[in-house]
Amino acid sequence: MKASWLIALLAMLVAGLGWGPAFADPFPTIPKAKGERCVEDPQYMRRNHMDILRHQRDDTMRLGIRTTKHSLKECVSCHAVDGKDGKPVTVKSSQHFCSSCHEFAAVDIDCFACHASTPEAKR
Amino acid sequence: MSATTSRRAFLASASAAVATLAPGITLIAAQAKPADQPASSAVRWGMLIDTTRCSQDCSACVGACNVENGLGSHGRPQTDPQWIRKVDLTSKRTGQKLSLPVMCQHCEKPPCVDVCPTGASFKRQDGIVLVDRHICIGCRYCMMACPYKARSFVHESLENQRPHQPRGKGCVEGCTLCAHRVDEGKLPACAEACASGAILFGDLNDPKSEIAQKLRTLPTTQIRPELKLNTAVRYGGLSI
16 A cells, blocks of 8 residues: 555656656757858857857957958858758748747847848859 | 041940959959958058049949949838939039039048947048948938938848848948958949949059059049048049
8 A cells, every 4th residue: 555655656756757748858959050160169159159249240340350250141151041942041030040049048139130141142 | 546447446445445454453452451450541442433434324333332232222212222322413604514423432531420429430440431330329410410411321121131231220321432342352343333434443542553643643623622521532524
């Protein structure tokens, strides 16, 4: 009697701890980039990409330094995700590299109010 | 030239002479700034516009500017952005007609920079006057201060901007002298598109450059020189 009660309790605990559907995938699905490796360590990028981009933006805009290593244009083209029509999706799509994480983190970005969120199609 | 040479053949040979401007382009390419170097104050980029070569029915420079910078129309000309305007002039005294492109004159002492409350309007070391949209608040003081009416305000949300030319609603914008092209050693889009060779681009500070030589030898003027802004865009044949 005592043993069956224990087993029932254990079963309840396991059910409670088990990953339900809501917790099946607690992290956003980040699309893979085209390049071999990122310009910086991915862990570093996750935490510091905004500072890198801001630094580069002032260098480029104010001074005319146009190195490509930390340029938003390069990020966008390497991390482009093709949609069903074979064309890169814009930031409006949840598939977009930036959106995939920023939607999860609920952090709005306004970069793409002005900047292109897709690489340029051939003209 | 023999008497039998047709006017057409003469014009063809003349245009071939214009085509030899290509070495001029390579000269500028040789000056292309290394990507990791900032723009230098040793250089001052400018343009000389020969109004005698500019025809009233041509707007190739405006078209090229629109394509290069992704300037589209919303079908509302009053608020559509305009980085270059073609201005047609007729002399009241003589009836002489002139046509010329007017864009940001990239002043040495730009009034737009003086009035900007945030520092968004600024002059680069090489004399190119730009708007830093990251800190532009869209107050439009610069538009009022500019004697050349050279700046536009973006009134509507935009899509499909060109990657090299970010633009967005709520910011003031204007001719960048194609800084993104100049940094790569290319000509501004308008100068490249001008088939009659009316737009000469180069370094005003380099005494050997074609533009500096022409400024030295030909009668040229600035628009509204009395303002003493020392513009980088100069005009030839502008004497009405």
